[in-house]
Amino acid sequence: MLTRREVRGYMATIKQRLNALKAHTQRAELAANRPLGSVCVLAVSKTKPAADIMQAYIAGQRHFGENYVQEALGKQAELSAFDITWHFIGPIQANKTKAIACHFDWVHSVDRLKIAQRLSEQRPPSLPPLQVCLQVNISQESSKSGIMLQDLSALITAVEGLPRLRLRGVMTVPEPEQDVALQRLPFRMLYHAVEQLNRPELDTFSMGMSDDLDAAIAEGSTLVRIGSALFGARS
Numbered sequence: 001m002l003t004r005r006e007v008r009g010y011m012a013t014i015k016q017r018l019n020a021l022k023a024h025t026q027r028a029e030l031a032a033n034r035p036l037g038s039v040c041v042l043a044v045s046k047t048k049p050a051a052d053i054m055q056a057y058i059a060g061q062r063h064f065g066e067n068y069v070q071e072a073l074g075k076q077a078e079l080s081a082f083d084i085t086w087h088f089i090g091p092i093q094a095n096k097t098k099a100i101a102c103h104f105d106w107v108h109s110v111d112r113l114k115i116a117q118r119l120s121e122q123r124p125p126s127l128p129p130l131q132v133c134l135q136v137n138i139s140q141e142s143s144k145s146g147i148m149l150q151d152l153s154a155l156i157t158a159v160e161g162l163p164r165l166r167l168r169g170v171m172t173v174p175e176p177e178q179d180v181a182l183q184r185l186p187f188r189m190l191y192h193a194v195e196q197l198n199r200p201e202l203d204t205f206s207m208g209m210s211d212d213l214d215a216a217i218a219e220g221s222t223l224v225r226i227g228s229a230l231f232g233a234r235s
């Protein structure tokens with residue numbers, strides 16, 4: 001049986017959830033002594049229909065994240081009249097880099113040089129450079145994509161040499177934890193590791209999802225990737 005809170009969650013519209021999420025993000029920014037507006041909300045619309053994206057768009061949302069190339073291309077075609085900034089956040093297969101380079105503004109999940117080189121070569125000259133984050137496997141889970149922290153510096157140097165990419169920062173998906181204090185540790189570790197590299201051009205920390213956004217914002221996230229808290233649970 002659903003709790004009262006869950007029933008409210010189901011019945012809330014995407015617009016209501018988006019407003020609640022923005023208010024929540026602002027409270028987390030203030031709690032962390034950070035300027036209002038320092039955290040961008042990326043709406044993760046994987047598995048959700050274009051109609052849901054349209055509802056969020058009408059409510060003011062402009063940044064959307066997708067994980068699967070074919071699914072994303074279909075929705076992008078349906079929504080071509082809208083001024084959307086598209087972010088690719090899923091694992092990248094080499095045979096999908098061309099479609100990603102042609103149809104996205106940002107990629108958060110670059111974790112090897114070969115993929116970065118292909119994205120740079122395949123980025124159409126008519127488009128601005130592709131904005132890129134490097135994905136770090138901060139919890140060192142064998143099942144997860146991302147580079148190990150000790151390899152980050154070398155990959156940054158290599159990717160910065162690629163002409164059609166603009167390296168913006170890092171992304172991570174830590175191992176799930178319930179406790180906020182434990183959730184904060186991997187975010188803090190990544191934030192400090194990047195700070196120590198002393199590269200001010202790396203201004204993006206893509207950290208935090210529906211269940212750990214407070215911890216991520218407390219530790220310096222500049223972009224939270226929110227799916228289920230905005231669009232409801234995925235089946």
Ligand SMILES: *Cc1c(COP(=O)(O)O)cnc(C)c1O
Pocket residue numbers: 044046067089090173209210211225226227228229
């Ligand atoms: C699905 C996904 C999200 C959103 O997750 P929620 O828990 O639904 O907010 C964020 N980041 C990545 C990389 C994802 O694959």
